[in-house]
Amino acid sequence: MSSVECKVVIGLEIHVQLLTKTKMFCGCALEFAGEPNSRVCPVCLGLPGSLPVMNRKAFELSVMAGLALNCKIANFTKWDRKSYYYPDLPKNYQISQYDLPFSEHGFIEIPVNSGDAKRIRITRAHLEEDAGKNVHTAGNFSQVDLNRAGTPLLEIVTEPDMNSGSEVRALAIELQRIVQYLGVSEASMQKGQMRFEPNVNLHIIKDGKEYKTPITEVKNLNSFRALEESVNYEHSRQLEEFLATGKTMEMGNKSTRGWDADRGVTVLQREKEEAHDYRYFPDPDLLPVKLTDEWIEDMRSKLCELPLQKQFRYVKEFKLSEYDAGVLTAERAVAELFEGAVEQGGEPKRVCNIISQAGLKLANEAGRSMAELNIDAEGVAAIAKMVEANEINAGAAGAILAEMTKTDKSAKAIAEELNLIQKSDASELEGLVDAVIAENPQAVDDVKSGGKKSKAARGFLMGKVMQKAKGQANPKIVSQILAKKFG
Amino acid sequence: MAQKIDIDQVRKVANLSRLDLSSEQLTEFAGQLSSILEYVEKMNELDTDGVEPLAHCLEVSNCFREDIAKESLGTDKTLSNAPEQDGQFFIVPKILDESNAS
Amino acid sequence: MSDELLSLSCRKLTELIRRGEVSSRKAVEAVFSSIEKTEPVVGAYLSTFIDESLERADEIDSKIAAGKKVGKLAGLPIAVKDNMCTTFGATTCGSKILENFHAPYNAAVIERLLAEDAVIVGKLNMDEFAMGSSTENSGLKKTVNPWDVNRVPGGSSGGSAAAVASGMCMAALGSDTGGSIRQPASFCGVVGLKPTYGRVSRYGLVAYGSSLDQIGPLTRDVADAGLMMNVIAGHDDNDSTSVNEKIAPVPDYLENIEKGIEGLTIGVAPQFHAGADVEVLSAIEDAIEVYKGLGAKVVEIDMPHIDYSVAAYYVIATAEASSNLARFDGVHYGHRTAKPEDYIEVYSKSRAEAFGTEVKRRIMLGTYALSSGYYDAYYLKALKVRSLIRSDFTGAFEKCDCIMTPVSPTTAFKIGENIDDPLKMYLSDIYTIGVNLAGIPGISIPCGFDGNDLPVGLQILTPAFTESKLLRIARMFESCTEFHKRRPQKV
Structure with a gap:
């Protein structure tokens, strides 16, 4: 029997919807739900001739988040176009940030065990626009709704520094708290305002030799529970697969799997990392942003x-x-x-x-x-x-x-x-105690006799006094009076 | 003489460009793009080490708008030019591979 | 009467309209009668709006009759290139893919024209998506040169130049990405101004090469170009690349237009003359002689990188175009293939069916230049070369007030002459392209005729945001020559 040691390694790609009133590059209002395709304008519909103009609030919220994640904020940042064709992406390119994101090299601390913090490194955080939604209903067609198209998103990429489902969950909760604290996002996972895509693989030591399993990216996670369970599931699935096939990580064998919450399993969506060629280049319609140290400090002062x-x-x-x-x-x-x-x-x-x-x-x-x-x-x-x-x-x-x-x-x-003030007037309470003593000779005897029954009987009398006072007697004083009576 | 760009590369580029080209067109483009690219490589005569790339000729930055809502087009106008729509949504043939999204 | 009206300048005609001496209706009717006569031969328009135009003219006339204030272009019949979005009529970009596209919004320049009480009579033909130098690439219509119907009007704003030259509108707007205003202006013997990048809002201009595109006027004289600039220049909140007026204030372009520049120094570069036809060169030399006669001094400047401008341009413009034109996919608007098998075919077949060959070629070239493994060699290299080209101009303007060059190596060429050789067609943009790469303004003014009686254009270039000076320099020549007064008689 050979020895197998196994460590799960997880990095996260996170999208956080920013809490702005309007979309990233146009004035369309951002609201949850609503008539399909009603909050769309020439810009987010990608009509010919339309041009994007950056939402200042979205940018500032991102910088605040970057600062809260201990990132280095760039003094110069720009916008790039990421090209791919998809019906929910009207321009067929997404405005994003490629080689000069506004922030890099940060970290987030998450609570682990009792009272300890673990530091997870943040690779980068950048701003981008969200796509719309493709709705797959019955029938031979799909429907496209662009209400969400152009929503400002903060994309955060972590280093693969997490080693369990519970750490991933802790990070998710911690990040949610942070962005909610800062007013950067409402960050509801159910509403899709915060989306996590874990990249999971295993580092296995078998017979003294180290192997790494192919990375799986997991999608469709809309609760903290799903996030944690999917990672745990991948942990065991990949170990099984490795023991059965010995397959290890190599170029291009990263796969994408979707979480099936009902069955509690991940399902293969895409076998191989497609040869995506996004053809990034600087968006000529947008100007770069220069951040002065003053501006960054001003943002920092808004943190808590x-x-x-x-x-x-x-x-x-x-x-x-x-x-x-x-x-x-x-x-x-x-x-x-x-x-x-x-x-x-x-x-x-x-x-x-x-x-x-x-x-x-x-x-x-x-x-x-x-x-x-x-x-x-x-x-x-x-x-x-x-x-x-x-x-x-x-x-x-x-x-x-x-x-x-x-x-x-x-x-x-x-x-x-509401008559909730406790009676603390000793003479008034003494009257009540006397009345209770007079009405309950048996209990009084039990108290006086000492021994086993004494404590219970004292409690009984106490209760009776409280009852008479309709709960408004100060128990401390009643107890003092009782003590005085019985010595 | 070997062409700068062969038919397989042209096919790949056509695919990236979402252009369904006939094989005659692919062949024609292979020739034309090759001669254009050959001409374009004239740029290599220039030493551009240390030259800052110029993506924008304007030396300006930081253009923002305030976070104030403007009127949207509304569903009817949004869909008014759509080749196929159902009064609420744009309609496309069924998308089977959702994972193609970025 | 109508011909007489149409021979007036825009300034004069709008002044008469404003004073109530001529009605806007009369001016609009004159234009439409000219269109009726000439359009069947020239083919400049993709759409005209006769009823709406007359209605609008009447509105303006009654405003004037009521003594209300009217705008700078009051009652003037003007036309625009069909790549500017309008809520009236279609906005086709000369492409089958947008043949039935009705924009739900107006371009910023359209709003400005309307706010100044212009009457937009129609939309003009162009090379599909502004890709071309002859208007032969229009997917919808053929336009000919009013000076010789067997020749091209130039491009891509060929419809704009032809319509202005043949009196089918008082002035027009075009767009210029690599010479698309100046070259057709030169081929058709009118004035064409490409403003500084960022001077005029691009909002609503269907993008070809976003970092190069700029809207500008085509007019029959220099001052009319100034008048149009007074309307279209300025910042627009919807265009991030339109320059803040605090950084570059917008002057009154007509204010000093008659004032020549004292001690004008003209820069002339050998690189800007190489390869030009003898007749073109001699017209340019004659023009420079005229300036010398006016007291100008000529200095030779060196533009060592200008030879590389066509190469850099065709990488940058096509790269941007490949991305800008990705949105034409048959999903949200525009042509969709009849029976797509799946959604991928909606893209690939719709685009293949509706884009013309030149558009496909440029999309392919641009996609290739941006694709993985080639980005550095082509796109990034081109941006660096662009940087060098801009430095050439910056250096040159330290030695001179303006640079003078031919607009095109030839006068208008024959229809079909260059269509089979894309590279040859691209190379004909050699003198105009560097200007877009550097972002500076340039004007083309009529400066002579060749042996075939075809107009020759003189290109004048000045530093960024000095259109006012540029117009004054151009006006110096115009005020003592008659070339701009000649109109084509053949149509």
């Missing part, structure tokens, strides 16, 4: 602390768990709410619980994001402080938060209105 840095900082600075820090940093608005509340004096763990439990539950129920819930940091801080001061119990926080989404009243006012 990136999610993973935030996540690690929350663990370190606020002693939150990995999990909690991850939840809080998933969305920029949530992280900002958290930080705002802490800044206003909320105890971090307390604030975290209010947001991550009550808050996210509310958002979920409303089908909206936290940012859309009319909850501000001041309110969250106020709630946290009330819990901390035992003015309300932890359970009341959710009710106050829920009410906050509907009114502009202060946390305190809401708590009073």
Whole structure:
């Protein structure tokens, strides 16, 4: 039996749709769905005589993304035409960037294991226009819709630095967080605003000799799960294939496979890398872009602390768990709410619980994001402080938060209105305790007798007091009174 | 004398250009393109080492438009010149090999 | 009466219209009666719009009658080359592939003409997609030279030059990628100006070689070219390559047009005279003598790389064209083959059926020049040579105000004479092509006639964005000669 060691190697080609109001080279509005071929003009229809003019916002968003990915931003960049014929590409060339992309040589850090970051190198990031869509319906024909044609896309290419499906997934999630944080993209995989194409192969050591399997490019991935599963699938498929055929990587034997989510397998789409000849050349209709250092710095100033840095900082600075820090940093608005509340004096763990439990539950129920819930940091801080001061119990926080989404009243006012303020007046509570003691002689005996039953009976009495106070008694004070009564 | 570009190359170029040419046309083009290319290679008499290629004669850069929506043509006008359409889409014979897309 | 109207300059006619002394309707009717008479012989137009033109003329006349302000071209019957998109009529580019194409938008220059109250009477024939020097490559129509119907009008703006020369419009727009305004202007004895690259918006001009294409006027005299420039020059937000007016302000091209240039220095380069017919050369030499008589000084300049301009041009222009013309595929607009087997055939058969031979040849050449393995040897090399050619001009303009050359080595040649030898046809563009590669302006003005009574054109070149000066220099010659006043009598 020979020994086989095997490592999976994955690089990604990623397309991110930029969050602009209009297309990359024309003023057609960008919206999801809508009547087919309704958002089309002479430019994105590729009519003769039409000319592209670059969307400044698209360019600036890309530069911000490039900076966030630690790329070197070029001082000179230009546009090239990439030629191929396809019905969803009206000009039969795509405006893209070839030899002088606006950014190169960056990296992204992804969380691995517990609290560690792994650095994945970014080869390059460039801007290009999206194609339209070919719709294959029943019948002998295909339909072409150009609404998407000309949508600005950021293409990011990574080095083959990932070594498992879970790392690929982690990168995808991390990238999504980053571009969402920066407002660069909505980055919904379901809506196709973020598309991943992994290039997968195996490095195998068999009997002391290293082999590399042919690279497979996987397409049709529209969820993080599909991304991870397809890589894992390729891992085992390629190993099997290698053991059966011994086939290794050589020029031109890269294949393309599509992910079949229902069956959980990849299906061969194209056996060999076709001899594509894209005939790139500089687009004479567009001017190059010169980026001054000033401009780049201005873009840099628009960046914010990136999610993973935030996540690690929350663990370190606020002693939150990995999990909690991850939840809080998933969305920029949530992280900002958290930080705002802490800044206003909320105890971090307390604030975290209010947001991550009550808050996210509310958002979920409303089908909206936290940012859309009319909850501000001041309110969250106020709630946290009330819990901390035992003015309300932890359970009341959710009710106050829920009410906050509907009114502009202060946390305190809401708590009073909803009768959630705990009774802390010792003499009032003592009356209640006395009444409970009078009504439950058996339990009182059990407490006094000590031993096994004593603790349960004490709890029972406590419960009775709380019941009498309709839940508004401060448990700490009640417990102190009980202790005093029974010595 | 051997031609600069042979018929197989001409066929390949015709394919890249999406031109369905007859074999007579291929032969004719092979001859004509060869003599044009031979002439064009006159450029090789010039030493261009260190010369910056000039793709644009304008020495300007950074032309942008603001991200403001303009009216689109709408479906009817978009499809108005289409050889085949169904009121919503352009129609082409069935595309079988989706992977041909870039 | 109508002939008289048509012999006026654009400036004079629009002034009379503006003053209400002549109606725009009269001018338009005069043009259409000339078209009726001459068009069957010359064949300059691909489409005419008589009803719409008269309607528009009436609108302008009533605006004037009501004392409203009218534009710089008020009521003038003007025609445009059929590669400029118009929402009226078809925009064919002289190609079967666009025979039934109706653009849903107007080119920027069309909008400018209309905004200045011009009446666009029709669209003019051309070599298919502006590829050619004789208009013989039109897929739709044959145009002849009004001076000799057995000869070509030049190209690719042959329809524009022929229509202006034969009085079928007051002025026309053409486009110039390698000489396509200047050479037909020269062959037909009219004025043709190719502005600096970036001076006039290309938006709506169907692209041939995008880094070389420029729209310009063809007129019967120099000042009319200035008038047209006053309308079409300027920045356009829809064309990234149209120059910002802060960088290059747009002057009033008519303001100083009668003022000659004192101490004018003319550059003459031997490379620009090599291979020209004796009669052409002698007309050019005579013209330069006229300038000397006006006080100009002549210096010899060296243009060592101009001999390579045809080679560089036919790589760059065809490379860009191969990409620009990829969109004509029978999917979204234009001709589609009748029974395609699959979608690939929609491309390859539609294109093979509807493109003419010259267009196919250039697409093939350009595709080859860009294809893997040949890019550096051809395309990149050509861009470097282009750089050297531009340096030639930059260096020359340090020594002179302008350069004078023939427009073409010959006068109008016979129909069919060069059609079988593409390379020979390409080489006839030798004097005009470098100008497009360098992006500078150039004008062709009538400067004499050969033994066959065919017009000879003088080409004058000045540095980028100095059209104003260029027009003044051209006007110096025109103001003391009569060549521009001669009209063809044979049609």
